[in-house]
Amino acid sequence: MTASDxxxxxxxxxxxxxxxxxxxxxxxxxxTKRVKYREVxxxxxxTFKVKRGESLAILGKNGAGKSTMLKMITGxxxxxxxxxxxxxxxxxxxxxxxxxxxxxxxxxxxxLRGQLWGLDKEEILALEKQVVEFADIGVYMDQPMRTYSSGxxxxxxxxxxxxxxxxxxxxxxxxxxxDKAFRxxxxxxxxxxxxxxxxxxxxxxxxxxxxxxxxxxxxxLEKGKLVFDGSIDDAIEFYEGPRExxxxxxx
Amino acid sequence: MAQARQAPLDLLAIRAKRYxxxxxxxxxxxxxxxxxxxxxxxxxxxxxxxGSALGWLWAVIKxxxxxxxxxxxxxxxxxxxKDVGGFPFFLWLVAGIIPWFxxxxxxxxxxxxxxxxxxxxxxxxxxxxxxxxxxxxxxxxVHIALLLIVVVLFILFGYPVDVYFLQLPVYVALMFxxxxxxxxxASLLSAMSKDxxxxxxxxxxxxxxxxxxxxxxxxxxxxxxxxxxxxxPVTFLANGYRNVFIYKRWFFQDTFAxxxxxxxxxxxxxxxxxxxxxxRRDIADVL
Numbered sequence: 001m002t003a004s005d006x007x008x009x010x011x012x013x014x015x016x017x018x019x020x021x022x023x024x025x026x027x028x029x030x031x032t033k034r035v036k037y038r039e040v041x042x043x044x045x046x047t048f049k050v051k052r053g054e055s056l057a058i059l060g061k062n063g064a065g066k067s068t069m070l071k072m073i074t075g076x077x078x079x080x081x082x083x084x085x086x087x088x089x090x091x092x093x094x095x096x097x098x099x100x101x102x103x104x105x106x107x108x109x110x111x112l113r114g115q116l117w118g119l120d121k122e123e124i125l126a127l128e129k130q131v132v133e134f135a136d137i138g139v140y141m142d143q144p145m146r147t148y149s150s151g152x153x154x155x156x157x158x159x160x161x162x163x164x165x166x167x168x169x170x171x172x173x174x175x176x177x178x179d180k181a182f183r184x185x186x187x188x189x190x191x192x193x194x195x196x197x198x199x200x201x202x203x204x205x206x207x208x209x210x211x212x213x214x215x216x217x218x219x220x221l222e223k224g225k226l227v228f229d230g231s232i233d234d235a236i237e238f239y240e241g242p243r244e245x246x247x248x249x250x251x
Numbered sequence: 252m253a254q255a256r257q258a259p260l261d262l263l264a265i266r267a268k269r270y271x272x273x274x275x276x277x278x279x280x281x282x283x284x285x286x287x288x289x290x291x292x293x294x295x296x297x298x299x300x301x302g303s304a305l306g307w308l309w310a311v312i313k314x315x316x317x318x319x320x321x322x323x324x325x326x327x328x329x330x331x332x333k334d335v336g337g338f339p340f341f342l343w344l345v346a347g348i349i350p351w352f353x354x355x356x357x358x359x360x361x362x363x364x365x366x367x368x369x370x371x372x373x374x375x376x377x378x379x380x381x382x383x384x385x386x387x388x389x390x391x392x393v394h395i396a397l398l399l400i401v402v403v404l405f406i407l408f409g410y411p412v413d414v415y416f417l418q419l420p421v422y423v424a425l426m427f428x429x430x431x432x433x434x435x436x437a438s439l440l441s442a443m444s445k446d447x448x449x450x451x452x453x454x455x456x457x458x459x460x461x462x463x464x465x466x467x468x469x470x471x472x473x474x475x476x477x478x479x480x481x482x483x484p485v486t487f488l489a490n491g492y493r494n495v496f497i498y499k500r501w502f503f504q505d506t507f508a509x510x511x512x513x514x515x516x517x518x519x520x521x522x523x524x525x526x527x528x529x530x531r532r533d534i535a536d537v538l
Binding site: 017023024026027030071074075076077078090099100101103104112113115116118 | 284287371372373376377440444445447526535
């Protein structure tokens, strides 16, 4: 395994949130260390590597630290301690309805996003064409996004995220938006992206069935800790089976 | 013993290095995203003026109304508007209030950048240090457009452009620099606490009246007070625009005023760097 094969490298990553009693305390906490706060760890000592082309399922209950971890992979949140290295363009299908300027039309938001990514004019026009085709929301494409239904926002959001040829695709299962036909369309698109063997996929879910269908490696998070890392079948067994069971292949 | 004495110095060196690294990060982010900064400035501008029937005209109407109201209150109401240095009070007022429009926008809107652009902080991977820069740039476009109108106005009143106008870019640049750094500092703090944004917005009017935009700072007779007032960057900048249009003085002629401003600029730089260094990693967690 050469270094360039590793696309995600977590080394002893902790994410700590400081909970203050109120906004006022948090504000004072910037300037002095004497303000009291409670510390909550969303992630504790996460150490793992993900290789190029792997498809990894992250299993865990609510509050296990999955979203925090994904935010750190995406680069919008930072670890409190530890080291993270991510090589490659990350496209996150986390909150599809977020990340848009509500005052702008769908089309303008596509352009805005293209500009944020630093694409040139032609690339943006190509992106726009793809998004218009995939989202398929007709004349609403030229209406301000604040007038969109959540389903329409999700359509545009998914279309944009799926169209940037990601090297690392982060899929949150909370993706179950829109009607059945569109969901199937999304599933096909995700499978299509995953079929390219250089794309690394991180799939987050509570449900083991969908993880088994897509992934070959599984990780189980519990209370912010990585409690299991192995093949997807073993991970599902670990996640669903009784906890007293001896750990088979803990890493 | 030697070790004990060395330790605080080492700590200081480590800290300096960290802040230096943050500064390098900021510069690098601006270099890598320079294309996006200009595009986003245009986007921010569009966002401000769209959705209203008169659109761009508002950028001119609002300041015009403000100027008219102050002119009316002072000249007609208080009968205080006397000519200054051979220029009508109206022109003297315009010269000093034009930079204030930019400054007041930066004081209020410029301190809520992270709230208005929260999706750039929490949803997309984007260099947060550039947000204040493009917002400031977008306001600067409006300012420069207004400034051009003012130059035309002076010409129409029969006061042609002279050599002192050459220093306008200096004042524009100093103002941009100071308020962009202010905006980074204030946006970070107001993202952490709603109180901060409220404090700022309730002080804007106070700043306007103490900063010598409606009265002539050079007329203050108390020698100590007149020096103290010069440490107010708003005063320095408003007075600077009047140096160009009315008083016909160079920015380096009043060394004390320039030094006072540069000290405040350095202080603002320190504050902005300090808060950015301390808070940039937390900002996505609290928004």
